[in-house]
Amino acid sequence: MSGLASVFSTCRAESRAALIGYLPAGYPSVEGSKDVLKTMVSAGCDLVEVGLPFSDPVMDGVTIQRAAEQALRGGFRVRDLFGVVESVAAAGGRAVVMTYWNPVLAYGVDRFARDLAAAGGLGVITPDLVPDEGAEWIGATDAHDLDRIFLVAPSSSGERIDLAAKSSRGFLYATSVMGVTGARDVVSSAAPALVKRVREHTDMPIGVGLGVRNGAQAAELAAFADGVIVGSAFVSAVQDDTVAALTEDLATGVRQVATPA
């Protein structure tokens, strides 16, 4: 069983969705991001997504863009990522990395997979790499026993959902809205329909993200998803110093309703 499969099977055994929290490495600083992630883990995140700050984050809304800019201005380097991932493992948490493709290319595809696996990372989410272009990445993640998570969107055809499911390992990332990251007042109505469609193609766990900012919204998603992914709200919580409270609220939310097994 892959490292991520065990995260989801544990949650399934408790009839609940997993809480997945995102934070860019290097935000608010390299050491600061380690502290925040530690809090997220201890307050109830089942899995954390460590973001790799990138100069041109086309899938991110303004909250995460600014956090990435701050990290880069603060001198964040790609090599710092691995220490941040290690710190999650050291705190008893489990981590995947979310990264745009160009920094992986620049670091070296195989080298990136090797160093992340060595740091204890379980997998990688690649928002701008589609499986069609993923041959080298699939080879490298296989070689280093890393899970890889491709995305599906409301606009994905059945054929493309099949391709994403076949190419992914660990879980599938469903973007619940057509749009960039950022907390929203209303969680998209497209999400349940997308998850239902994806389940016709695969038994793989499905994480749903984009827009969640509180426990009530997490509970809505937990009713039909295997994982609830929260990003921008954590970045805002760092600014407001409310990370522990947000995590607890979300962790309560994913336990309010039973996820259909």
Added chain:
Amino acid sequence: MSRGQLAPTPHDPDEGGHFGRWGGRFMPEALIGAVDELAAFYEKARVDPEFLDEFARLLRDFAGRPSLLTEAPKFGAHAGGARVFLKREDLNHTGSHKINNVLGQALLTKRMGKKRVIAETGAGQHGVATATACALMGLDCVVYMGEVDTERQSLNVARMRLLGAQVIPVKTGSRTLKDAINEALRDWVANVDDTHYLLGTAAGPHPFPVLVRDFHRIIGVEARQQILEKAGRLPDVVAACVGGGSNAIGIFHGFIDDPSVRLVGLEPGGDGIDTARHGATLTAGTPGSLHGAMSYVLQDEDGQIAEAHSISAGLDYPGVGPEHAHLKDIGRAEYRPVTDAQAMDAFALLSREEGIIPAVESAHALAGALVLGRELGPEGLILVNLSGRGDKDMDTAIKWFGLGVES
């Protein structure tokens, strides 16, 4: 007018949009449906006589094609005495080659049943052309423009607004062209059902590089016929400036199957490629993925995209179209940097000697021609793509040459 310019060629990319190891689709899954749809519509349109007739009619009756081919003998005297011909894209409606692509994509937008168009712009030429086509065809138009560029090119902001477009200054990142593209992509992913992203250069995910190239192939088709008529032979060199590379790829394709014709792209060398301030992606960049395609990119060792620098806002871009990367790899085209100073010298020279004020972008191609002409000597024959006119660049010229009233 030729209708064959959109027809498939042996130089087309593979089904996934790859030119050799370049191109492809490095982009969010959420947009794959939209580019698939665009590719499907384009594959039908490029061989549909009705579409081709409508496109040809717009190029003729609205854009003013064919554009002239003008010999520049006094300029040529400075280029080692070589004969220099200028393909006058500056005489097109809206003042540059950009109108060719914009009219083609606006027609496709209507075919797809979309009502809203978004675009990015650097210098404002593509934004103005897009706003123009949208006014003509009754499409809603939103143009993203880096805040720095809105300040450098305030006249073009006013033109776009007059044409009915909404201009949104982009305040993130380096606040220039690459950030305007990021913001347009963010808009597109949220509004893809009713919106077409009218990309302004032969870059981005498949099918944009092939589609933009094809809409500009008319430049090379016309120029080849014109220079055969006027000079009685093919040119030794075709020179064009390369930022994203759309005007260059359009004129290059007219000669790509003529092995005796050298294709030379002139890149923005800024302060010089030995400094950090330039935009010479093919000369000094490394392979990477930016804005949807694999190509040469200006980046640091971590893969963070660098800011490009050029006196020309239209060439100020850290990426380049993937077909140029391929042509460089296979040796069919060569690419050379031209510094700001060389470009501005050529800008002044053409103005004074020939009575034609070129765009600062096109002045890079002219500067290249001066060097190439000296290499070729008096027997040489050079075709320069004069991609745009320089009216928009008067602020730049005033600052560079000190042309203000007090001097």
